[in-house]
Amino acid sequence: MTMGQILFIPHGGGPLPLLGDPGYARLAAALRELGAAVAGAKAIIVVTAHWEAARPRLTSAAQPQLLYDYYGFPEEAYRIKYGAPGAPALAEAVVQALAGKGIAADLDPDRGFDHGTFVPMALIRPEADIPILQMSILSSLDPALHLALGRALAPLLRDDVLLIGSGFSFHNLKALQGRVSAQEMQEGPPLAIAFHDWLDRAVCAPDLDPERRSELLLSWENAPGARFSHPREEHLLPLHVCIGAAEATGMTASRFFGEPVKGYQASGYHWR
Numbered sequence: 001m002t003m004g005q006i007l008f009i010p011h012g013g014g015p016l017p018l019l020g021d022p023g024y025a026r027l028a029a030a031l032r033e034l035g036a037a038v039a040g041a042k043a044i045i046v047v048t049a050h051w052e053a054a055r056p057r058l059t060s061a062a063q064p065q066l067l068y069d070y071y072g073f074p075e076e077a078y079r080i081k082y083g084a085p086g087a088p089a090l091a092e093a094v095v096q097a098l099a100g101k102g103i104a105a106d107l108d109p110d111r112g113f114d115h116g117t118f119v120p121m122a123l124i125r126p127e128a129d130i131p132i133l134q135m136s137i138l139s140s141l142d143p144a145l146h147l148a149l150g151r152a153l154a155p156l157l158r159d160d161v162l163l164i165g166s167g168f169s170f171h172n173l174k175a176l177q178g179r180v181s182a183q184e185m186q187e188g189p190p191l192a193i194a195f196h197d198w199l200d201r202a203v204c205a206p207d208l209d210p211e212r213r214s215e216l217l218l219s220w221e222n223a224p225g226a227r228f229s230h231p232r233e234e235h236l237l238p239l240h241v242c243i244g245a246a247e248a249t250g251m252t253a254s255r256f257f258g259e260p261v262k263g264y265q266a267s268g269y270h271w272r
């Protein structure tokens with residue numbers, strides 16, 4: 001058996017990366033380039049920022065539908081198709097693995113793939129031929145619990161099961177939509193750069209041992225520009241799941257994407 005890989009991806013704003021929005025063109029191109037990384041995967045666990053629950057929930061249908069969990073977009077956004085199969089056997093295995101670490105989880109046969117899953121996966125793997133298990137984050141938003149989720153998932157990454165944390169390393173919606181003051185528009189981009197300078201080092205620096213890396217992610221709010229970049233942290237926490245899994249497997253990270261999106265710095269990471 002071979003160990004799968006881990007990815008943290010910025011999935012963009014709603015369906016816009018799939019609709020050709022020029023503000024997401026470079027991100028869409030970077031996601032397409034990940035196709036080679038997932039090509040050999042037997043299944044993919046996607047931890048999505050767009051599903052929150054008191055305890056982990058997992059899609060368990062054999063063929064999940066799509067959940068168009070956005071509004072105000074052109075009609076074509078609601079005709080997007082992505083027919084990847086589900087992974088019910090893997091869902092059962094995840095429930096057992098989490099239970100072994102004292103984490104209760106629930107199967108959800110009715111939940112469909114939300115846009116945190118189907119939008120980036122349509123770019124990464126348009127063939128839609130790799131089974132996908134979608135997993136929620138925790139509504140507590142507790143970073144320590146998300147690191148623990150990643151550690152519990154790590155043994156399942158053997159035999160070419162791949163883990164994707166789908167979020168956004170910069171997720172200030174008002175800033176991305178241009179709904180901030182003139183002062184914030186001037187001060188915001190440097191704050192985002194400062195946060196990503198900190199984040200890139202915290203995730204990728206080879207001189208950090210796993211324990212120190214986890215400590216930094218636990219105290220992420222103390223980083224420069226942190227709360228401007230994440231007024232609410234649901235889009236950052238899939239990264240914590242990835243960090244926990246990488247810590248348990250000994251994988252190391254590199255940045256596969258590091259460019260502005262809608263004027264604000266963003267990053268994506270790949271562990272191998």
